[in-house]
Structures are given as structure tokens and as C-alpha cells.
Amino acid sequence: MSQQRSISLSTLILLIAAVVGTLLLWQLRSLLVVLMIAVVLAAAVVPVINWAEGFRLPRWLAVILVYAGILAGFIGVGLLIGPAVVEQIELLIRQFPLYAENLRLFYQDWIARLTATRPELVGELFDPEALTTWLIRSSQQLALKSYSATTGLVGGFFSLILAVLLSGYMAADSKTLIQGLVGLFPRPWDIRLAAQVTPIGHRMGSYIRGRLLVSLVLSVAVTIGLSGLGLSQFAIGLGAIAGVTNLIPFLGPILGAVPALIVALSQGGWLVLWVLILFLLAQSLETYVLDPLLVGSSVGIHPLYQLLAVLGGTQVLGLIGALIVPPWVAGMAVLIENLYLRPKSIVEKRAANGARLTQPSGIQKIAPSAQPTPRLPS
Numbered sequence: 001m002s003q004q005r006s007i008s009l010s011t012l013i014l015l016i017a018a019v020v021g022t023l024l025l026w027q028l029r030s031l032l033v034v035l036m037i038a039v040v041l042a043a044a045v046v047p048v049i050n051w052a053e054g055f056r057l058p059r060w061l062a063v064i065l066v067y068a069g070i071l072a073g074f075i076g077v078g079l080l081i082g083p084a085v086v087e088q089i090e091l092l093i094r095q096f097p098l099y100a101e102n103l104r105l106f107y108q109d110w111i112a113r114l115t116a117t118r119p120e121l122v123g124e125l126f127d128p129e130a131l132t133t134w135l136i137r138s139s140q141q142l143a144l145k146s147y148s149a150t151t152g153l154v155g156g157f158f159s160l161i162l163a164v165l166l167s168g169y170m171a172a173d174s175k176t177l178i179q180g181l182v183g184l185f186p187r188p189w190d191i192r193l194a195a196q197v198t199p200i201g202h203r204m205g206s207y208i209r210g211r212l213l214v215s216l217v218l219s220v221a222v223t224i225g226l227s228g229l230g231l232s233q234f235a236i237g238l239g240a241i242a243g244v245t246n247l248i249p250f251l252g253p254i255l256g257a258v259p260a261l262i263v264a265l266s267q268g269g270w271l272v273l274w275v276l277i278l279f280l281l282a283q284s285l286e287t288y289v290l291d292p293l294l295v296g297s298s299v300g301i302h303p304l305y306q307l308l309a310v311l312g313g314t315q316v317l318g319l320i321g322a323l324i325v326p327p328w329v330a331g332m333a334v335l336i337e338n339l340y341l342r343p344k345s346i347v348e349k350r351a352a353n354g355a356r357l358t359q360p361s362g363i364q365k366i367a368p369s370a371q372p373t374p375r376l377p378s
Contacts, residue, residue, distance in 0.1 A: 033317060033324075034163045040327050041167035042174070043205035044212075045070070049171050063172040067164070081236060088237030092259065099266040192339060200334045204327040210294040211247050217290060218282050219243025225278040226260065229271060234263055242279075246286070248322040250307050251314075253283050301333045 025032065045066055052062035170177060178197050182190045223239030231238070242256035257279040264275040309329040313321025 030159070033320065034159050035166065036324050036328060037160075037163040037320070038166035038170060040204060040208055040324050041163060042170040043201045043327070043331075044208045045167070045205075046171050046174065046201060047205060060172050063168050067168055081240070084236045085240045088234050089241070092234055092237055092263070096262075099262050196335055196338055199338070200331040203334055204331045207327045207330050210291075211249075213294045214286055214290045215243045215246040218246050218286060221282055221285070222256075222260075222278070225282070226275070229264075229274050229278065231260070231263060231267075231271075231275075234260075238263070242282075248314075248319070249310050249326060251310060251322070253279070253286070301329060305329065 048066050049059070049062050052066055053059055057065070178194065182194045182197075184190075185193060219239045219242055222242045223235050226232070226235040226238055238260045241259055242253075245252040245256035248255070257276075260275050260279065261272060264272040306326060306329070309326045310322050313323075313325030315321070317325070
């Protein structure tokens with residue numbers, strides 16, 4: 001009777017602890033998002049820090065030099081093309097109502113040619129005001145969700161700064177942090193989890209570095225292509241948009257192509273077809289050349305699960321979730337593979353081999369050592 005009461009009491013305590021822990025995590029969700037971003041950034045820069053440490057530099061100095069170099073690179077790129085990007089995007093936003101009206105007229109004329117006998121079908125098939133309202137509302141909700149994912153702490157910009165600082169601290173003192181974290185688990189799980197830190201960091205870092213390189217190459221390619229097609233007025237801005245959106249797997253290339261297609265459609269003629277071909281070629285270049293070369297198998301999961309990770313991250317955290325959830329899913333896949341799937345496969349193979357050895361194999365032969373040795377006559 002006392003044993004039953006103790007079990008019920010322990011269950012109640014665990015339930016209360018789970019509820020309190022869930023509420024606490026919900027209150028700290030903004031900080032958790034910052035920590036997720038910091039882990040991804042740290043995994044991306046750790047190989048570079050290890051390389052710099054190979055020159056007999058203290059690890060803290062290698063961290064400072066690497067982060068200073070990255071910051072200087074971003075500042076240099078911003079000073080070089082930042083003003084042109086901002087100017088072209090502002091011009092694009094100001095002229096967007098005109099582009100939307102040209103798109104409506106084009107669609108209306110195209111539908112009218114197909115339905116010359118019933119022009120009222122234009123209003124039934126296409127409502128430009130409703131479509132524009134839906135696009136604006138969806139964009140606002142996505143932006144607000146992305147912004148509110150981190151503003152609960154100290155604000156979007158300061159959250160990014162905090163994530164960078166935390167990632168630098170993680171990279172500088174990674175061994176102590178890992179030992180303290182895995183030390184919370186009993187043996188032999190602490191040893192097993194410690195062995196998974198390196199492959200997890202490698203997969204997460206490889207993924208984010210590969211996405212950045214692919215996006216950079218495609219941004220330059222799209223900018224050059226649009227300039228060659230006569231859209232030099234918006235080429236840099238549209239190329240920057242294509243590069244940033246391409247960081248999001250699957251959905252990013254589509255999002256990056258839409259503004260360029262709208263601008264090309266407003267120009268008329270065959271330009272929209274050439275712009276569409278340009279983005280199709282860029283997508284083919286990414287799929288068949290850049291991704292296998294720069295990203296490779298760093299994700300390690302099925303493309304369907306990658307797509308679900310992107311959609312789920314977008315649904316919960318907005319664009320930030322679409323960027324940081326896939327590398328986390330790739331890291332979790334390492335744990336599933338090494339701690340569950342691989343041991344499960346080994347056990348199944350041993351069981352199959354044991355069953356094969358226990359099966360009857362017919363008449364057994366007498367071993368040569370068991371046969372009587374004939375005596376020679378003395």
C-alpha cells in the first residue's frame with residue numbers, strides 16, 4: 001500500500017515538474033531562439049577557429065581574429081554594394097503599385113482573349129485587389145512572426161548581437177561547455193553523447209556554410225544575368241533578394257524569382273520569358289552543381305523531411321525558423337543514426353547471424369583430429 005502511494009506521489013511530482021518546465025521554457029522562448037542561432041553560428045565558424053589555432057595561437061585569440069575577419073568582410077561588402085542595394089530596393093517598393101497594375105492589365109488582356117465571348121470571367125478568375133491584400137497580409141504576418149521570435153528578449157538587432165557573442169563564447173570554451181553538459185547524463189550515455197558532438201557540429205556547420213556559399217554564387221550569377229537582360233536598374237537589388245531568399249531551402253528560389261518576374265512583366269515583350277529561363281538555369285545550377293559540390297550530404301536526411309523542417313520552422317518562427325531549423329534537424333539526425341539506427345542494425349545482423357549458426361547443417365563431418373591415427377609396424 002505504501003509502495004503504491006510512493007509511486008503515485010513520484011508520478012505527481014514528475015507531472016508538476018514537467019508543467020513548470022514547459023511554462024518556464026515558454027517564457028524563455030526568445031532566449032532559446034537566440035541560443036539556437038548561436039549554436040548554428042558556432043558550428044559554422046569552429047573549423048575556421050581550429051585552423052587558426054593550428055598556427056599556435058591561443059584559442060581565445062583565434063576566436064577574436066576569426067570573428068573580426070568575418071565582421072570586416074560584412075562591413076566591406078556593405079560599404080561596397082549596400083547603398084546600391086538599399087536604393088534599388090526602395091525604388092522597387094515605390095514602383096510596386098505600378099507593377100501590380102501592369103500585371104493586372106496583362107492578365108486581364110490575356111484572359112479577355114481566351115474568353116472573348118464571356119468577358120465577365122475575368123472578374124471571376126482573377127481579383128487583383130483580393131490577391132494584393134492577401135500577399136500584403138501574408139508578408140506582414142511572416143515578418144511579424146520573424147520579428148517577434150527574438151524581440152521578446154531585447155530586440156531583433158540586439159538579439160543578433162547577443163547570438164554572435166554567445167556563439168563566440170561557445171567556440172572559445174567549447175570543451176568545458178560540452179563536458180559540463182554531457183556530465184549531467186549517467187554512464188555510459190555521457191561518453192556516447194560526448195562522442196556525437198563532433199559529427200553533430202560538422203553536419204550543422206557544413207550545412208550552413210554550404211548554404212551561404214551557394215547563395216553568394218547565385219546572387220552574383222543572378223545580378224550579372226539581369227544586367228545582361230537589360231534590368232541593370234534593379235539588378236543588384238534583385239540579385240541581393242535572390243541571394244538572401246536562397247538561404248531558405250526549397251521555397252527560397254521561388255520567393256527570389258517573384259520580384260524579378262514582376263519587374264520583367266511590367267517591361268513587356270519577351271523579357272519575362274528570358275528572366276524565367278535565367279532563374280530556371282540558376283536553380284538547375286544550384287541543384288545539380290552547387291549543392292552536391294558545396295553542401296553535399298551535410299543534411300543527411302530525406303528531402304521530404306527537409307521540406308517539412310522548413311515549413312515547420314516558418315510556421316513557428318517565420319523566416320528565422322526556415323533558416324535555423326534545418327541545420328538543427330540535421331544535427332538531430334546524427335543522434336538518431338548513431339545512437340539508435342546503427343546499434344539497431346548491428347543487433348539485427350548479430351541476431352540473423354546467430355540464427356543462421358543455430359540452424360542444422362546436415363551430416364557433420366568428423367574432424368581430422370578426431371580420426372584414429374594408424375600405428376606403423378615396429
